[in-house]
Amino acid sequence: GIQVEQSPPDLILQEGANSTLRCNFSDSVNNLQWFHQNPWGQLINLFYIPSGTKQNGRLSATTVATERYSLLYISSSQTTDSGVYFCAVVGGANSKLTFGKGITLSVRP
Amino acid sequence: DTEVTQTPKHLVMGMTNKKSLKCEQHMGHRAMYWYKQKAKKPPELMFVYSYEKLSINESVPSRFSPECPNSSLLNLHLHALQPEDSALYLCASSQGDGYEQYFGPGTRLTVT
Numbered sequence: 712g713i714q715v716e717q718s719p720p721d722l723i724l725q726e727g728a729n730s731t732l733r734c735n736f737s738d739s740v741n742n743l744q745w746f747h748q749n750p751w752g753q754l755i756n757l758f759y760i761p762s763g764t765k766q767n768g769r770l771s772a773t774t775v776a777t778e779r780y781s782l783l784y785i786s787s788s789q790t791t792d793s794g795v796y797f798c799a800v801v802g803g804a805n806s807k808l809t810f811g812k813g814i815t816l817s818v819r820p
Numbered sequence: 821d822t823e824v825t826q827t828p829k830h831l832v833m834g835m836t837n838k839k840s841l842k843c844e845q846h847m848g849h850r851a852m853y854w855y856k857q858k859a860k861k862p863p864e865l866m867f868v869y870s871y872e873k874l875s876i877n878e879s880v881p882s883r884f885s886p887e888c889p890n891s892s893l894l895n896l897h898l899h900a901l902q903p904e905d906s907a908l909y910l911c912a913s914s915q916g917d918g919y920e921q922y923f924g925p926g927t928r929l930t931v932t
Contacts, residue, residue: 754923810862
């Protein structure tokens with residue numbers, strides 16, 4: 712099945728800093744989603760972005776489908792951005808959503 | 821409205837109990853999903869319902885029994901669980917295969 716790798720596994724930032732989270736995948740994708748899982752476990756949809764670039768406030772994402780990667784940019788980070796960021800894809804011969812292992816972000820005041 | 825609701829939020833049950841988890845969506849989605857998530861791991865797919873029919877069972881033990889009474893509701897019936905089944909159980913819905921999935925807040929299950 713399709714493989715999803717996220718990097719870095721852990722990230723510590725000072726409030727106000729910018730960051731880039733990366734997601735690599737091993738096959739063509741029909742669906743790519745970025746989620747933020749808050750400390751209570753809720754998975755919050757950030758972007759549905761199988762290709763192209765999108766922006767939502769301080770967050771933006773770019774997927775380069777031909778090169779099989781996606782990037783999530785967080786600008787002017789806030790403590791509420793802390794949590795785990797998952798990239799998940801549907802692709803290859805599989806119709807199920809396959810998650811990466813996640814990136815744990817800690818933003819310090 | 822992009823909301824998926826789940827009840828209960830927390831559940832503690834003994835290994836001989838029978839309980840059910842409930843999930844509801846009113847987005848007109850035709851696919852609904854159950855996931856299981858252990859601490860510090862990504863969610864793992866358990867079941868997929870498409871147009872109220874079970875389309876994927878990821879080799880889940882029979883002590884977990886899904887049910888889709890109608891297009892808006894999804895249940896997960898639990899019986900004779902083991903302590904290792906303690907986890908966060910997430911429900912999701914989407915318009916169909918390959919479309920954006922929306923997740924509920926989850927049920928945190930503890931089996932004693």
